Amino acid sequence: MQSSPPDSDVPRPVFLSARSLSGVLDREVVAEEDAELRKAGTVLTADRMTYSPVEDEVEATGNVELRQAEDRISGAQARLKLEDQVGFVDQASYFIKRQPKVVPAADVEQTTGFAAPRVIAIKPGQSKVKAAPKPASELTEARGEAGRIDLEGENQFRLTSATYTTCKPGSEDWYLTVADLRLDYDNEEGTGSDATVRFFDVPILHSPWLSFPLNNERKSGFLTPSYGSSNSSGIEVTVPYYWNIAPNMDATFEPRLLTKRGVQLGSQFRYLNEAFGGIYRGEALAEYLPHDRLADRDRWGVGLQYSQATASGFSGTVNYNRVSDNDYYTDLSSRITDTSRVQLLQQGTVTYSGGGWWTATANLQSFQTLEPDPKNPVTKPYRLLPQITVNARQPDLFSTDSSFYGQYTSFVHPEKALVEGQRIVLQPQISVPFVTPGWYVTPRVGVNITHYDLSYPAGSVLRPESISRTLPIFSVDSGMTFERSSIWFDREYTQTLEPRLFYLNIPYKNQDDIPIFDTALADFNFAQIFADNQFSGWDRFNNANQLTAALSSRLIDPVTGAEVMRAMIGQLFYFTDDKVALPGTTNRKWGSSDFLAAFSGQVWPRVYVDAALQYDPSDSQFERYAVGARYHPSPGRALNASYIFNTEASVPIKQVDLSGYWPITGRWQAVGRYNYSFLQNTPIEIIGGLEYNAGCWAVRTVAHRLQTAQADSTTQFFVQLELNGLSSLGSSTQSLLQRRIPGYAGGLTGSDQGLAQW
Structure with a gap:
């Protein structure tokens, strides 16, 4: 039948x-x-x-x-x-x-919320915001x-x-x-x-009412509280409330009790939508701690990020951040990336893309400068009020590659005690590439035209108020590629040998009267030795009669085309003395640059090495070097080690960094990180913890010590119980461990947020 x-x-x-x-x-x-x-x-x-x-x-x-x-x-x-x-x-x-419900992307016009682990994608010609379906394996x-x-x-x-x-x-x-x-x-x-x-x-938790998602996604309601402690704030308890306002809009409210300081109120609001044929999205953050008992003042922080694009070619962004005082992050944040922040960006941009070959951007930019460590004063940067930039390129104009760069900037200093002014930069250039499968030669000519209109504070020494600089630029870039079959680790690979020569000629012009608005010596690396200017910014432009010689070799899997490893060496040879320098620095007096070498790739199954060095042949010493190794044999196992030595940084660095995540017995796993500075003779960051994963639940204990300033540190202790498919109780530890320990992917649900609402 x-x-x-x-x-x-x-x-x-x-x-x-x-x-x-x-x-x-x-x-x-x-x-x-x-x-x-x-x-x-x-x-x-x-x-x-x-x-x-x-x-x-x-x-x-x-x-x-x-x-x-x-x-x-x-x-x-x-x-x-x-x-x-x-x-x-x-x-x-x-x-x-x-299996969680699979909603075809074509049937969804909005996302299912920022808190949900979904990917937002826009297909060509599609104006609606789509939500990608969940994997069928979940x-x-x-x-x-x-x-x-x-x-x-x-x-x-x-x-x-x-x-x-x-x-x-x-x-x-x-x-x-x-x-x-x-x-x-x-x-x-x-x-x-x-x-x-x-x-x-x-019994560890009781409630007269319970709501939880059956698919590990979050929904409106109180999230489970988090707990922790630190030596600077005492016991910390946070009771967040998540509000799923609409499919494309949500908010989180986080009252946070700090027993030594008081009650901090935090909130986060996020949204995503489409208008004018494009997408706009934003995120607003606000925190307020009324009368911090330790600092004896009110403390607050705000942040706003917004971006929008339209079908007509316009796009814009807003990024605004501000806090109440210099010590806000060092006292109230556990993230090392936050505690080291000293310049809070306040920026708005509008960009227009015309026909795909030129763009124009208007930028307003300022900073809030923090000085958490009085022994290390921080210089306040200039404000850009405004900066307008035009970029254009035609890569196939009468068999040439032609481009144009133009920029107008008005520099204003917040202290009004330094020179201010307007700068105009124009740089057209044209190149004629000759390219074959085995070699290429690209001659290029251009000109850099820079003009300044300056105003000086009262009482300054008389200096020119109008300065112009015109510098012709000529270069020839060339290279070759050789290939051969090679056997490494009992496997066949394609090995390449790629020499490259880059010649650059720029005449000298005295620039001592030009003030420094946004210019510094660029980092010396493989990208910079093939650049026209050794300075970042336009207030200084080096003279040059020099040749860059570099050699690289790669191992390529002939089946997949994947690059297995790469090695590079390079050096600059100067045919004339360097005559342009920043105030307070000396000119180069030698005929060749430091020697650069780098290596990156897989050296053994599951073992990866990255190394780079800069060697000064005139003084026969290393200026800086870094070497790191990663061993990832399988999910749940990762060991990392690196050493960094750098005498050229604004703050010299000599550090060792060890981290890992490894099973120790049965279901127990250990996790840790040790980052030590030999110059300061103190650990910068220490993380140590244990995790027990029983499959349907896991418990983690983590201790975290962070050096927030030269003489200050904070220590925190976290305990988290995660119940698969229901909730996590205690302090969230996954985001901390994932940020600070490469390769860490612990956890049951892939989320460090509580799932149940009580």
């Missing part, structure tokens, strides 16, 4: 089998001893069944088991309407396995027992006097006890009342 299609109005057939069948034709069938009923994906077994065809209803008693796909519900007694999938099972145990599992389970339609379950866990059968490490629990797999949400979380039978 064939079944009717699922959307047919014709009832689908029912098949009954048992050792004994009896009843009244078309009214009632009684099946006894090993009774089994099948209907369109539903299988019901029991000791005894009574089926009524008219009502399409079955009553089962004794060893009842209901199977639908991979779902299993068993109990002592059941009554079900098969077609409607409604009914109940008494004294039940259940196992429910679901599954959610739940099991437990209940005094009664009511089936309220497809994917709808209501459980009375129930337990709930995501642990595998045979493990009761954690579970929920709930007086009334509703599992809605259409909306992927679980809700309950009178709920208690038990960990190894010990």
Whole structure:
């Protein structure tokens, strides 16, 4: 007998089998001893069944088991309407396995929220914001027992006097006890009342109301509190509330208790939408700590990031950050990237792209300068009020590659005690590439025209108020590529040998009268030795009659085309003395530059090495070098080591950095980082922790010491219990470990946020 299609109005057939069948034709069938009923994906077994065809209803008693796909519900007694999938099972145990709902991207016009781990993508010619579907491999599992389970339609379950866990059968490490629990797999949400979380039978959290997502995504409600402690702020408790305002808009409110300082109020608001044929998105942050008891003042911080693009070619960004005082980050943040921030960007830009070959950008830029360490004063940069930049390029104009760069900048200093002015930079250039499969030669000519209109503070020494500089630029870039087959580590690779020569000629012009607005000596590296100017910014432009010689070699997998390793060496040879320098610095007096060498690649299975050095042949000493090794044999195992030595940095560096994440025994894993400065004779950052991963739960303990200033440090201690598919209790540690330990990918759900709302 064939079944009717699922959307047919014709009832689908029912098949009954048992050792004994009896009843009244078309009214009632009684099946006894090993009774089994099948209907369109539903299988019901029991000791005894009574089926009524008219009502399409079955009553089962004794060893009842209901199977639908991979779902299993068993109990002592059941009554079900098969077609409607409604009914109940008494004294039940259940196992429910679901794949999260997959919504085709073409059917979604907005994202499902920033908190959800989804990718936002725009296809060519598409104006709507799309949400990418979840991978089909993601599954959610739940099991437990209940005094009664009511089936309220497809994917709808209501459980009375129930337990709930995501642990595998045979493990009761954690579970929920709930007086009334509703599992809605259409909306992927679980809700309950009178709920208690038990960990190894010990109640650790109770709430009269509970809501949690069944797919590890966040939803509106209170997130589980986080706890921690630090020597600078005392015990810290944060109780966040997440508000899913709309599919493309959300907010998080985070009251944070600092026992030594007071209560800090924090909030985050995010949005994403489309308008004028493009996308706009933004994020606003605000924190306020009224009357910090240790600092004896109010403290606050704000941040705004906004970007928008239109179909007409316009785009814009806003990035504004400000805090109440110099010590805000060192006192109230645990991130090393924040504690080292001394320049807070305040910027707005508008860009127009015309025809794909030219762009124009208007930029307003300022900074809030922080000085958390009085022993290390920080220089305040100039404000750009405004800066307008034009870039244009035609890569195939009459067999030439022609380009133009133009910029106008008005420099204003916040202290009004330094020279201010306007600068105009124009740089057209044209090159004629000659390219073959084995070699290339590219001659290029250009000119840099720079003009200044300056104003000096009262009482300054008289200097020219108008300065112009014109410098012709000529260069020839050339290179060759040789290839051969080579055997490395018993495997065949393609090895290349790529010599490159770059000649540059720029005449000298005295620039001592030009003030320094935004210019510094550029970092000496492989990119810079092929650049026209050794300075960043336009206030200084070096003279040059020099040749750059470099040689690189690569190993390439001939099957995949992937680069396995690369080695490079290079040096500059000067045919004339350097006559242009920054104030307070001396000119170069030697005929060749420092020697550069670098290596990056896989040197052994799962072992990767990165190394770079700068060697001064005139003094026979290393100016800087860095070497690092990474060993990643498998997920959950990572070892990293690096050493950095740099005498040319504004603050000399001599540091060793060791980090790793490794199983030590059974389910226990150790995680740690040790970053030590030999020049300051002090650790910069120390992280040490243990993690126990039981599959359906994990616990982490992490201690973190951070040097926030030359004479100050802060120490924090975190404990986190993560219950897979439900929540994480305690202080979030994953984001800290993922930021600071390369290769770390611990955790059960891939999220360091609490999932349950209480």
